[in-house]
Amino acid sequence: MEAINNLLGGSTVPDVLFYVFAALTLLCGVLVIANPFSRNPVTSAMFLVLTIISMAGLFVLLHAFFLAAVQILVYAGAVIVLFLFVIMLLDLKEEERRKIKIFGLIAGLISVGAILGIFLKNLHATNLNAQPSPSIEGDTAALGKLLFTNYVLPFEVVSVLLLVAMIGVILLSKKKLD
């Protein structure tokens, strides 16, 4: 931990790393949703893994070490594996390249445009000269302390939620729904 901190403590290295990780994240993100070379969902899933790993890099740059680890463990390790399982279970063939519907394109652009407008408007309206706080360290100890003091009730509730999800999935996956 100390070593990484020291490595990234300089002024320019993290900035460079930020651009690298950001570019990687966005590039992989584009390839998740629109891969010009392959329409196979498996490819999308693999690029999603890459996106998530580079996001973990961004998390590290933001000193959220615990979350970076969880991100890789849970997303890359569990969620994506689940996706792959389902893809294989359904035996989805590489889908034929359907023509992009003009309506879908227009709708997507309008949505993104609308959100972009709001985003830019608020980005300009807000004064963002906040400096990164040196005291914030998202390490396991700090997060754990917070989780088991202030957030102990949501923590417990989330465990129940996971249980519910588990039971729901078992019920849904049974052959007969009755």
Add this chain to the structure above:
Amino acid sequence: MHVGLEHYLTVSFLLFALGLLGVIMRRNLIVIYMSLELMLNAANLALVAFSRFNDKLDGQVLVFFIITVAAAEVSVGLALIVALYRRRQSAHVEDLTSMKL
């Protein structure tokens, strides 16, 4: 140029927009689901950035919960897709129009 909050927010926004485009334009249910994950991750990124620049760990705790909930949501959602596929033999949104009267 020194990297500030707005940079992270921009990345977050772009990732969110990508997810949104995927949800609206792709027709494969599984890919739509992946796009949803992208959008969730975009929100996570924004939250972690806020946490860093606002000197509060609560944002990270929230992200922790989001990851948990997202895991639960993915498992249930994928189970639904499997159940749906069994019945309809298709994972394309265009084949799922029974909500139309």
Add this chain to the structure above:
Amino acid sequence: MKHELFPWLILFLPIFAAAIITLFTLRSRCVSAFLSIGAIITGFILSIIFINANGFHFAGEISKTWLSIGNLQIDFGLKLDALSMMMLLIVTGVGGAIHIYSVGYMHEDNGFSRFFAKLSLFTFSMLGIVLANNFIEMFIFWELVGVSSYLLIGFWFEKPSAGDAAKKAFIVNRLGDFGFLLGILMVWGLLGTLSFSGLQNQLAANPAALGTMAMIAGLLIFCGAVGKSAQFPLHVWLPDAMEGPTPVSALIHAATMVAAGVYMLCRIFFLLNADALHVIAYIGGFTALLAALIAVQQNDIKRIIAYSTLSQLGYMVMAVGLSGPTAAMFHLTTHAFFKALLFLAAGSVIIGMHHEQDIWQMGNLRKKMPSTFWTFLIGALALSGIPPFAGFYSKDSILAQCLEQKNYLLFSVAVFVAGLTAFYTFRLFFVVFSGKEKSDHASHAHESPLVMTLPLVVLAIFAAIGGFIGITNNYDSQFIAGHETLSIAQQFLEPLHTPVAMFIGIGVAVAGILVAFSLYKNATSDPLPAKLGALATAMKNKFYFDELYEATFVRAHDFIAAVCDWIDRWFVEGFCIGLVRGGTDLTGRALRLVQTGNLQTYAFLFVLGVAVLLYFVLK
């Protein structure tokens, strides 16, 4: 004030009894009767203890704020003065006797428990009217009394005539209550308060406070009394109300509820100005005359007494109109005794005759039903105004009031009505109790059980001595400042102060009885129609009031209803609603196109919605 809790108990015990009977003990006849009778008898005993402890002549008020809206404050209070406490005794006392009598009368009825629940509900409402200390509270109980009257008239709801009578009573009463409510609102609008004591203080300080509206306000409030006390022109419901069980007729339609109108007039006597009183007096007098004439030619035993009730109520209203609330309340009290007695005795006859009500089917019941005969005789003498029975004193005080006001027209009407009263009462008496048996039922009639005759005896005692046991003293203390309390002997001889009224009164009463005796002593059919011709037919048909109302008001009402129906059907429903419905339908069809069933269209719309929301939230 001692025993401050007692008035509340007296008021609320009957409603508790009614609730418990309705909810729990409908199956158990004994318990239901016990609860209901227990509630009212306890009320009677508590009233006596309360009056003993506090005396009649204190005027107290217990009041709790109930509603407060803006500057309108409504209390739920109890007004305790001589007027209300006397009424308290009448309602619980006479009511108690009738409750006990009902055990015998309703013995074979399937709705026994239901009957007692309704009686208790009625008792509660009536006590509420008596004790109310403001107009709103009184109006609420006023309506409650109307409801319980409706329920009790329609008690045998499987009979269509009973259902119709109940509806008629309720609707006709509503007409009067409409005016009453308007009057209440007018008084509130002009004086800004609704409590009786507050109004009295304001009017005492400034008699012209009501200004030019005084007469209209007074008459509108009088409308309530016209409905409830069945005065002309809203008198038509009372005779039909005899479809209810006889104890109900005795309790509600003779002793208490119909007296509520008179009671209310006396309670708000200070509100009525000379012009309003004038109108009230003439309406009362006219009702008394009209009803007495109709009573002469009726053949149903209960209807005769019902018309007699109408006539006596007219008397009371006339007395109020002649600025004699004491006389009115006096007559109300004695009338409660002897009219309840007459009704209960009639009920006893009806039971003895196996539910035969036509007097021309009876005859010679004197031997078969001695207790009923003697008590009925006392009631009849009291009603006719023969000294020293109670009715003589109260009727004499009304006649004296006429003379004191120098209103000779109403005096002659009152005298004539007094003669008619004696005549029709003894017509009934002779036909029913003497002569020959006119049917098989009459031959096999039997005396009623003790539970029915005992209340008769109690009421008979009061009907006999009610005139000089101090009733007027109490009312005088309410209405006349600086009155002197009279001893029993003085009260006994009180009518001698106005010998003219007394001798004329006794004279016409005796004349009426003699005429009845000569005509009906041994009659087997009515000789009057032959002698009076068309007049008798008109009397028999109640002067065609029902037919007149049928031809005018009911027709007009039907016509207006038809017009409203047309407007509702073609304009409101066809045009207005059709437009809205068509518009909704069209919009719905258009909006249906948005529902493509495509997930991504929904997602797109969803995002747009979120964008709009964010735009406004983050502005």
